[in-house]
Amino acid sequence: MVQSFEPIAGLSLSDGSHPxxxxxxxxxxxxxxxxxxxAKGHYQRVRPFVEHDGNTCxxxxxxxxxxxxxxxSGHTAIGWMLALVLTDVMPDKQDALLKxxxxxxxxxxxxxxHWLSDTLAGRVVASATYARLQSDPVFRAQRELARQxxxxxx
Numbered sequence: 030m031v032q033s034f035e036p037i038a039g040l041s042l043s044d045g046s047h048p049x050x051x052x053x054x055x056x057x058x059x060x061x062x063x064x065x066x067x068a069k070g071h072y073q074r075v076r077p078f079v080e081h082d083g084n085t086c087x088x089x090x091x092x093x094x095x096x097x098x099x100x101x102s103g104h105t106a107i108g109w110m111l112a113l114v115l116t117d118v119m120p121d122k123q124d125a126l127l128k129x130x131x132x133x134x135x136x137x138x139x140x141x142x143h144w145l146s147d148t149l150a151g152r153v154v155a156s157a158t159y160a161r162l163q164s165d166p167v168f169r170a171q172r173e174l175a176r177q178x179x180x181x182x183x
Contacts (some may be wrong), residue, residue: 030058030107030133034115037125040182047182049174050118054111056171057162061110062103064158065151069098078141086140094142102143105151106158108133113159118175 031042031054040047042054076099078085085091112130116123134148143151162168 030104030111034111034126034129037122037129038115038119039122047175047178049171049178053118053168053171053175054114056168057110057114057159058107060158060162061106061155064154065101065103065106068101068150068154069103071098072100073098074100074144074147076142077144081141083141085142086136087142090142099143100147101150101154102134102137102147103151104137105134105143105148106155109152109155110159113155114172117172118179 035042042050045051076094077083078091079095085094109130112126115126115130119126131152134143134151137143137148138145
């Protein structure tokens with residue numbers, strides 16, 4: 030998922046050339062995924078492709094998706110979280126980054142892996158998790174290191 034932001038960022042986010050930024054994004058993505066996991070387990074909402082006996086855009090993922098609850102969307106939460114973190118360290122690219130993050134959820138609906146309400150909830154959960162991270166001293170320190178790293182590379 031991180032690689033899909035690279036054309037907008039104008040640099041690699043996944044090759045290890047920016048280790049502080051890479052760690053910041055990995056931690057944020059993990060927090061976003063974790064933030065949806067309990068609700069997914071609790072609700073176990075059936076996915077659209079299962080409900081309608083259809084397929085997704087990625088048939089290879091369907092066996093796993095059939096066993097994983099649809100609500101809230103973890104992919105949407107991760108995509109939105111990555112967009113929020115990247116806008117924090119690259120504010121000049123905010124519009125394009127947020128658009129890309131939003132598109133993660135849209136693609137999940139288009140490909141019948143999620144209902145629209147799953148993606149809306151994924152963005153809300155990611156936004157709440159991101160807001161919580163703003164008060165975490167470890168996150169703030171990692172974000173500052175990432176900012177310094179990006180400033181030094183330009």
